[in-house]
Amino acid sequence: FLPHLIASLEQVDQTYIMVKPDGVQRGLVGEIISRFEKKGFKLTGLKLFQCSKELAEEHYKDLKGKSFFPKLIDYITSGPVVCMAWEGVGVVASARKLIGATDPLQAEPGTIRGDLAVQTGRNIVHGSDSPENGKREIGLWFNEAELCQWNPAQAPWLRE
């Protein structure tokens, strides 16, 4: 009883993960989804989507003014992306670790960018950098009706 009560008080976070256009073009969608799925996080939203310039600019609004911003917007809007919402205790920080450093040449082997990419401007995947941004970005990319609440059968085998 007590352990369950304590476990239920743990913060369940959400993160927005996106396979960028280069990841889709390179046929890495399944591989990238698989990394998060195998880790044990819960998928709550998933779609292939061609985003507008306006949405890309809103998503990356904190980077407005950086020299690479126009190229970044061209890159993100250059083809379809795969939008995902993932949920779990510690999912935001853990997903950033699974993704690896922004510059794929600095990213550790074993990470998605470390294993599958070679340049910052083509780093194949996005992950939210805080629980607040996770919520903000999921709200930006998904409608409420596109998100599913469900109980994975494996839940008791992932967390005691």
Ligand code: UDP
């Ligand atoms: N980016 C870039 N050049 C840079 C820094 C960033 O093209 O010098 C791009 C890259 O696609 C990166 C995205 O802008 O993933 C967002 O940058 P951020 O610093 O937030 O990195 P991330 O959180 O994606 O690791």
Ligand code: MG
């Ligand atoms: Mg970022």
